[in-house]
Amino acid sequence: MGGQNKKTPDQEKYQQLEQKHETKRPVLKNCIRAFWVGGLFCLVGQAITYFYIYFFNFTEQTASNPTVATMIFIAMLLTGFGVYDRLGQFAGAGSAVPVTGFGNAVISAAIEHRTEGFVLGVGSNMFKLAGSVLLFGVFSAFIIALLKTILINMGVI
Amino acid sequence: MKKLIIVTVLFISLSGCSKHESNEAPMSLVKVTHPTPSLINSDHRADDSSLLNDIEKDVEGYEELYDAAIVKNDNQILVAYKVKHLQRFHMKKIEKKLTDSLEKKYQDEEFIVSSDYKIFLEVVELHEKMKNPDYNSDEAEKKFKKIVEMQKELT
Amino acid sequence: MLKGKQSWIFNNRPAITSTGVSGGPFEANGMLADDFDLLHEDLWMGEDSYEKAHRVLMEDASRIALRKGNTEKKDVQFFLAGDLINQITPTSLSARSLEIPYFGLFGACSTSMEGLALGSFIINYQGANTILTGASSHNSAVEKQFRYPTEYGGQKPPTAQWTVTGAGVALLEQNTGQANVPVTTSATIGKVMDLGLTDPFNMGGAMAPAAADTISAHMKDLDIDPSYYDLIVTGDLGKIGQETALELLKDKGLKIDRDQFQDCGLLIYKKDQPVQSGASGAGCSASVLYGHLINQMKQGVYKRILVVATGALLSPITVQQNETIPCIAHAVSIEMQV
16 A cells, blocks of 8 residues: 555655645634534424424424434435535535435435446445445444443443 | 525424414413413312422422423322523433422322423413313313323333 | 657647537536537436436547548547546447447546547557547546545535536547648657645645656657747646646746646636636546637647646545555647648
């Protein structure tokens, strides 16, 4: 591998020169945008939660499931209409971190590979971006649950 | 962005055409209502009423929360309350504190305590319905049991 | 004829007798829309996949070049072209319908000049009378392969570049002494340069040393000064790469005016189009050169230009395996024959 550890002096020198010309990421601006857009998503989510509490027999506890489903459905529509990627370029983490970002990752991959057919295209590529989130999410949840069980049995908590 | 706004507007307008019959209940999430506690079945109405008023005073005395809706059926007392927004991080702790102190003070009663908006909403609705003389205690009890069941249900 | 270490002189001066350029909707809103022969209204181009649309782009550009050059496809000896997709299938599939003996080339975004240099060499030594050469890229097909799905809402950093949807094809013929025709006079083949950059969202920065190396090798081999050319134009360095390359060239002691040094990736789009650092892709240098620049030469704006197409020879797998980005640049000198 052309590992980053063994840079030659030439490479070092060039990278310093190149750094000078590189456009920096506008971190502060990105943070502010992410904050507002992410907050807006959560506002919509909260509105949907109240919708389910008011009109259906859901409590605050149980309303979260249909809310998540609805948010993902909205993300699906926005992805399909080609709005979500533009929103993502504007908001960055603001649209990637909420559950809608996860939905977008799955749906965009599914749309992209539609041309390769349903089984080998959509089926096998749908989770190519989101798959690692699922794997490591489930795995870390398992580890934490295991630790908690052990600690409770030992009487620590 | 446009679509997001449309969706938000849709939800706001939808929640305008509410199916709730009573007037106060739908607003109880936004406004502080301070509903008077209700009794469904009771052998000693006078005693119980003052007991419920005492409980309401106790509950609303907590500074982490505001607004409490209380209803009593036999010896079950359902206490629904709203937690102040910035105290919502400590919701579990508040619930435990409240339950412990109530159970200690009124040892003969069984308490069901909830900070859930939905439970609050339903209790206020029950209050409203019971103001109607046509609404008999059987129906009230049925609704009470439904609320208790809902409170126990988890995700 | 070999000159110096890595350059060819084409004494017979092969002529670029006609060109064909096709593009997509994003290019139609760009700066150079008038220089495209054909602009498609949507990215699908009436096909059911982006890869097929990519093939259509190449076929269109080739067909236009042949028609403008009044040449039948059976009269063309060789077809030298390539693109960025796995195993360059869009080009190979268009070669299937063109029915011209075919060399598939891969030099990433430098393919256009790789093809022009090789084509000129073959013509120069009578290996052929007529050659069709070009390169193409399709934004969605390339993004799909190298980055994320097109509808994925990831944020691209300001160093990222926008892949051009476009194809540029040139018809190269033996020089018959006709007037007012662009001819290729020399070419310099670059070597792979790797200065250890790994960020696939900053290709301009990675490719700049390759461009600078090829330009200085060209000047050294031919024993000329940058002032010999009216314009030195790079393929797709973008803002960052261009500034870096200019500084590298100054460090090497070559005097190049800021106005004399341009980049296809910065010419093709308008400033308000959301392309971050500029355009890229195999179709970028091909469509700008065979469209805009050749037109400008014919109008007499430029007499001699040096086109340096740069390519980042990475694949999605090398990026994931933390391999650095190897880059290449090929230069071809084009002059107006009066």
